[in-house]
Amino acid sequence: xxxxxxxxxxxxxxxxxxxxxxxxxxxxxxxxxxxxxxxxxxxxxxxxxxxxxxxxxxxxxxxxxxxxxxxxxxxxxxxxxxxxxxxxxxxxxxxxxxxxxxxxxxxxxxxxxxxxxxxxxxxxxxxxxxxxxxxxxxxxxxxxxxxxxxxxxxxxxxxxxxxx
DNA sequence: CCCTGATTCGC
DNA sequence: GCGAATCAGG
Numbered sequence: 001x002x003x004x005x006x007x008x009x010x011x012x013x014x015x016x017x018x019x020x021x022x023x024x025x026x027x028x029x030x031x032x033x034x035x036x037x038x039x040x041x042x043x044x045x046x047x048x049x050x051x052x053x054x055x056x057x058x059x060x061x062x063x064x065x066x067x068x069x070x071x072x073x074x075x076x077x078x079x080x081x082x083x084x085x086x087x088x089x090x091x092x093x094x095x096x097x098x099x100x101x102x103x104x105x106x107x108x109x110x111x112x113x114x115x116x117x118x119x120x121x122x123x124x125x126x127x128x129x130x131x132x133x134x135x136x137x138x139x140x141x142x143x144x145x146x147x148x149x150x151x152x153x154x155x156x157x158x159x160x161x162x163x164x
Numbered sequence: 165c166c167c168t169g170a171t172t173c174g175c
Numbered sequence: 176g177c178g179a180a181t182c183a184g185g
Contacts, residue, residue, distance in 0.1 A: 013168065028178050030169060035176070111167080133166090 008033055015111060105131025115141035117148070 007017045014033070015026040105114050106128060115130035116139045132141040140148050 015167080025178070026169090027180080030171095031178050032176090034170075109167095113166085 004029060004032060005036065005038065008038055019112070099128070099130050099132065103131050105129040112136045113138075115139070115144055117141070117144035 003021060004017055007020060008014075008029075012020070013026075014029040017029045018024050018026040021029075099119060104119075105116075109131065110116055110129055113134055113136045115132045115134045117130040119128055119130060120126040130141055130144055132143070134141045134145070138145065
């Protein structure tokens, strides 16, 4: 079965699907979705009267000088090990997590550049992802990067010293 | 700025 | 048929 069709049906965005499938761009996903005739989703643009190519009479799309752009588009697969994240979190002592509602992310809104640090109990309604900006390809925001990549021993030492 | 889908068009 | 480039909207 076409995973693409499935995911699209699930309501995932094109970029999310592209990341999920890996190796393809969101353009490819959209293009395919269109060809499959699945495009009609929660249409954001009802009026189909949107003349593209403000260029004029040229071939707007196909004739751009693609030269210094071999494949460094958005083709990077997300490949986020979401399942591994909660486990890593267990090693972290209760951090005072507090992400503004506006910045929070759900599994559906994570992208290459959103922090995927899980907050709250997975499965609960209070569960969400940090969602703050991270460098493209980097799973966490700077703040959570420090936590995530900090040696476990360091964290434990930190805690032990508090006991006495 | 970042993201979204839509469209066009060379391959 | 595929997908990159481009566009347009949020």
